């Protein structure tokens with residue numbers, strides 16, 4: 001990775017001024033010695049400016065991220081771009097190839113493995129290799145997610161604002177992506193998440209969620225394309241984006257789990273506002289009997305993500321993600 005004059009080189013992608021370059025970066029090796037790579041795209045504007053790092057598929061099935069990147073690039077006019085957008089399409093290429101949320105080889109959640117380790121296990125090594133490039137060159141970072149196969153997410157953005165200058169820059173980045181719900185999570189709630197690791201190194205970063213339940217909609221793709229345009233506009237890399245989105249502010253994140261096994265019947269919807277005791281869903285056994293009712297345990301909360309309807313669950317499976325409302 002290097003930036004020399006007007007020339008940006010990331011892995012095998014080499015972009016000059018006013019060009020889009022495609023290539024790969026190497027994140028590890030297979031047992032046969034061949035390289036574990038991720039596709040990377042570097043869009044270099046006509047003028048020099050900041051570097052925005054965008055990554056997708058930290059979780060293998062979350063294809064809305066790469067599709068959003070493609071949609072963004074399809075409409076990008078390089079003559080209006082100041083600076084460089086670097087797009088890592090599969091942050092976890094092993095999980096992507098296997099269509100699994102976690103790395104098949106070590107079972108790790110890549111979004112709990114950042115900033116990674118140069119001598120760590122496979123997932124930590126892959127995290128280290130991409131993160132060390134990103135944190136060296138980028139002025140800000142977007143991590144694009146789409147709920148995965150098990151959960152349906154409302155469109156929202158995670159960031160961490162502790163009241164510091166950096167925190168306020170992450171908050172501004174969160175507002176710029178155009179999500180209707182902003183979730184300011186404590187630093188210890190998602191340890192090892194990429195966006196928190198960027199922030200720990202002094203770089204504003206956010207995680208954008210849209211989609212899930214094993215499907216991608218055109219709206220999810222546009223949400224991610226718009227997130228990149230909005231972040232680039234905030235960094236004065238592109239002209240200001242069009243619409244202002246009214247947003248709702250949430251805080252601490254709570255993951256609600258089942259204690260029983262059965263089939264999940266939702267009785268609430270992602271994006272809904274809940275108060276303590278409101279029903280979220282039911283676990284029903286194969287005799288058709290309700291064995292558990294999941295309820296909102298917080299005083300007031302926003303339902304960020306909900307288990308896919310009628311999905312079989314184990315006891316201890318994640319049913320919902322809730323963000324505290326004031």
Ligand SMILES: [Zn+2]
Pocket residue numbers: 058059062145146147148
């Ligand atoms: Zn994800």
